[in-house]
Amino acid sequence: MKKNDLYSKEETFFQSKNKIYSAQSVKQIVYSTDIRDFGQVAKSIPCQDACPAKTNIPGYIRAVFEKRYGRAYELNRSANILPGVLGRICARPCESSCRHGETDNGQSVGICHLKRSCADLKPSSHRIIEGLYTPTEKKVAVIGSGPAGLAAAHDLSILGHKVVIFEGMDKPGGMLMYGIPEFRLPRDLLMLEIQNILRLGIQLKTNTAIGSDISFAQLKKEYDAVVVATGCVSPRKFDIPGGNLENVYNGLDFMKAVNEGENPFVGDKVIVIGAGFTAVDCARSAIRLGALDVSINIRKTIEYMRIDETEKYEAQFEGIKTYSLIQPSRIIEDNNKVTGIEFQRTRMEKIDKPPYRVSIPIENSQFSVPTDSVIAALGQSPDMSIISKKPDGMDGVFAAGDFVTGSSDVISAIAGGRKCAGKIDEYLVGKKRKRTVVRLENHATTDRQRSYDFIGKVVMNTIDMEKRLSKSTREVETGYNEDQTHEEAKRCYLCNLKYEIDPLVCIYCSACIDVAPKDCIKMIGNIPVNPDGTYGIYEETDDWNQVLSIAIDNAECIRCGQCLAVCPMDCISVTKTELIEIDT
Template identity: 35%
Template structure:
């Protein structure tokens, strides 16, 4: 049971009819057969499928909700070595997929990641993964950005020697020189890189591959090569005047500021573009002293590719944005710009990106006066170090062509990933590329198939939470920020971070879409190694000579009888729920209590024939067992709570046979259970006490109103949900009510020879009749198989016995 003890996910217990909770790893009760534990998995959580690195998002959110912060960090780092970084600058597609967003707002997954990562940053004992046995092979990595460092992290953890070559004076790539410190503090980035170095990775700064060290030398000196040098060149506007003094491209501007230069461009600065680089540039310009900074973007705000948070924070800081304008030339005097000429645009049909294409409006030119222009419209890779002699293929977009699964280039042993393959993308996509490339390099160095078993459709087998309208709304925790007026004059980090209490509250909003969160805590504690989360469904064909169908029944959904208030009134329960209340293994360990306040009720009403003998819900049949189980539950209730006063409302009592008659008479005479021949039509709840008011008509025609503290609805038996599918699969007929079709002469024979039925699938019946039918069905099946009896048995191969005659007695102790 250790697996259930460590499981952080709790869901409503079906066995106890939703009256208490069980874990995702569970056993219904100690005496359950089979006695093994099961793991409830509905499929892949939408958040995990949406995350480019496919982290078990639900897993670490569940661990945070349980206060297991170190375990949450360990889980994240199985797929992403930069949780503090991604907890600040990720574009968080997981949140777009979050089912909680259909209720009110998605879970703040990104900042929960930051919460656990920052705890680790400040811990005296940082989490560093265990390094496997050291290997004698070495890997070279070009570029110390997120892709390169991720590949280095996972390769070092596998025991390989890794050298990273970086042309910049700092490690981190775009994380270090592209993202401003108010979004990603340098100390945070350095701390996460330090863990990678602690694994044994050597980072060589100020070392430009191609200039300081030839690419061919790396290929010759190392057993494998990964290239993750990013996109370090700014895309040009390609308009007249772009070479003028006062034009500084976004990549260059951010690099200079982040490397510590004091760059002041003037009081009035225009930033051209709508992506995150443009937002970073415009907000940085405000912080370096420019007074009037604004954005020029050729589409509308709706089409801006920048993250909504970045746009909102820029607007909060007083930055103006001019939409549907495009620059056509830089204007200036004596080689220095004085402004930028723009053309107004209107939006046409969507282009290849899915955004509406900007169309110029003739004659709409205008000039915007400014001191500087920062173009931030795109980036490109610098691949001058890749010579033709290397044979590494570069495509028409000046990026590497790689296998989409293995990230290997056309040259064996040379891999590439990140922006140098995709073009400018996100940090988390670069991390994914580095992680997958590390897997490929490991396989390559072991001589294994690089692609085997890796291609996966993450849109398949998604967990479906179903209808969300009944889920209670719990608003998203407000993420604390510095106030705009104070933050725009400093590079101090804008986001403050969750407190522990806020993080746990936010994590508890998770709907547990997949039920099992794949946190893998059960794997860690299972001594037998019995838990395999990668196990898949398998179909097996078994040849049989007979089939016995015994899928049972479904209890009638009492919610369909809305006048009784089930699901609305807390103290209206079904007879199945009341049975669990009475059970020692139930939610209240056999103590009779109300759901609303936990108090022991005195007056309980049983209403019979709910979903039976009722043409209003198309259930015209009698369910056969309700009269007796209501009587039995009333008696057991009296035995558990001596002051209980049960009342059973009925149309008539199905108690044929002397023993059943005696049982009902005992209930009346010995236990004082009251039977009233009447069918209440409605139940009303009293607001303060949550007691229930029942109106009913006596046999003499008088109208009575009586108050009860609890109501039990004796629900009928209906065909199992899978009846239609089972009918098609087995080729058997169903009768008009949906039960299996049989005959009075042979109640265990279906419409197909060799297929038999027993129990409530053939129609409602009690336990004695069910046992009798089961024996009959077994006998019929044996009759068919009699000629084959003994043909599939084999003799037991027992070991030779030792002759212990004459040997003195010995004692064996088994521990």
């Protein structure tokens, strides 16, 4: 830890050692830039680490538990700007990493559902918090009002820059507005959260296409910086014979038509090709357009589908079947109309460079199935033509979101937009104005009870099939009620609480080891530190001559608090750890 980083953590610990468990203890807070503290946070709070926007997940779930929904919403918003939206459609990388989902620990916490609860249950008079900086008189043009563009515009505006968003479509939101179906994301909610961003003084110019309505060169000339955040809008070509026939759609165009209120023809039987969220959205939309038999068809196995379990479940619930290990080879037509599709079977093979499993078509394995329409949701790529002419160099031109990374997900796009805003600010003002530190605060209690570990995951409430079909835009998920929210919030292990044993006070009685439900307290000879600051595998030893310390492995600990309760020496401390941004 650097000397100028306030005071060292160890000093704080000893100073406060005797006060940690006292109700009257004075809060001791340290802001650390020590790489080991960042490493500890990354490894011990896997949900937050998996979130591209680094949302303080245990922090907001604790606020939800305390029924401080407004606070929980703001904790979310400070990282991901669209909590109500993401609480419905986030790709949830956090849940795949949740400690509660590990072997023997049960199911992961419904993190996304709880995020939605923050938005649903916060008071109507909720106050939005923004830490505004002094105006800079700098002007930034943001091209595209999707999640990346909105996130960049938000942060730039906060930092005092004058921001104008240029949007080619009629409404803002990008893929959120035109790609995701309304039954997953209500448009009034989307517009409300977009409006909360625009309220900062951001000017939105819709129906303004770069190239035709205003040139890129002109933007460059008029603005101090330009952000390209146009996402991925060029669908991958469905390059098989018959791929251009009527009633053969690409997934993006199909969803755009549906979201604009059109009713594209689907017929009774629909074949959807693709393994991602768009494929499922297309299939579920086709059901709502009256199709009776809808299937999703994928080249690899169902394990490789790029969707979460909820989407798989909902698709099955709506009667959509998934056929795997097949790939389309041609569309069968009659008078230029689709009548069927020919597939070829595939099998999985390994390739060595890079090591990966791929699907290989099997020769002479073709078979055909009748269909009325085909929707190919094969992914999309960015439209690079917007910057292809490179007017007077690219100084002051930045890019964010899917335009940079290729097709990803909303939370990644938001994280990309925010990161880009930081870089632009540095470019405009000539210095980095914010930095991330680890905030460490003594915590008097564990905030949990052992009984919480045995609560089953609360299932999201949904509407029945009749209601889904009676109004195609009706939201399928209806959210947790307050009791369900509270129950689900109890399940979070609160991995942001770091448990430590003071080896100088510990008498090595092993009482904590005896009561630990997991293999989380270890007699160790060494704890290696990786170059990125994370801890390596604890080197355990049975040989007392080799024991360096008794230590809690926070990557194994489920924060049950049993050790704290039995320790006769009060030598176990709890520290709340948070990643926060502070001014430089």
